[in-house]
Amino acid sequence: MPHVVLDKKINLGIFAEKFVSIIEKKSSLVKLTDVFVGKNKALVSALVIDELHQEFLIEISTHDDSTTIRLLSLADPQKKTDGVKTALGLVAANAMSMFPDVSTLRTNIQDFIPVVGRN
Template sequence: MPHVVFDKSINLDILASDFEPIFVREPYIIKIQDIFVSKSKKSALVPTVIVDKKNQNFLIEIFAKDNKTTVRLFPWTDPEKTDGVKMALGYLSAIIQRKFDIACVSRTNILEFIPAI
């Protein structure tokens, strides 16, 4: 499953409060409008729409533990793992890395899909 792990726990409230929607047209259509933070402030769901080979709607989960943050596909929404899906995860990860510059990617299997910041 595509994922990105950061070496620090991030504050999801801060991420949500300044969140700017993502809309990409090339090479795939990627639309990320909102972020919903849980009551515990330890996880967030990000509704995502992509159009590449087909139109897919799914959720990206951001989970902040004590010393790491994981960005992954929410297991209940299981989209086809196309390049567009991986690119959506990459764009969201780049936003996290730009916003929380002390957090570095420690593990990922989609490095080529994370745009340079």
């Protein structure tokens, strides 16, 4: 299962407040549009069109000293294509650009996380 673990707990309220929709069109179309925030979790709505048309949710869950970004199991995409992994990588890169002291602790999609400037 594709995932990214960040080395610190991020503030989900700030993440949702600063989040702007992302549309990336390369080998696939990736759209990240809305963020829904709970106490310790947030959901990002995603659409990927590549070999399939897939709509799914990306879950961001915070723990005492880390943050995990993964596919929500209840709305898991049919196939974990490169476009799906790119969507996860874009959410991780977005979080790391908002929170400059946060970095990747572990992941199995390193090649799909773009290098971005820090705010």
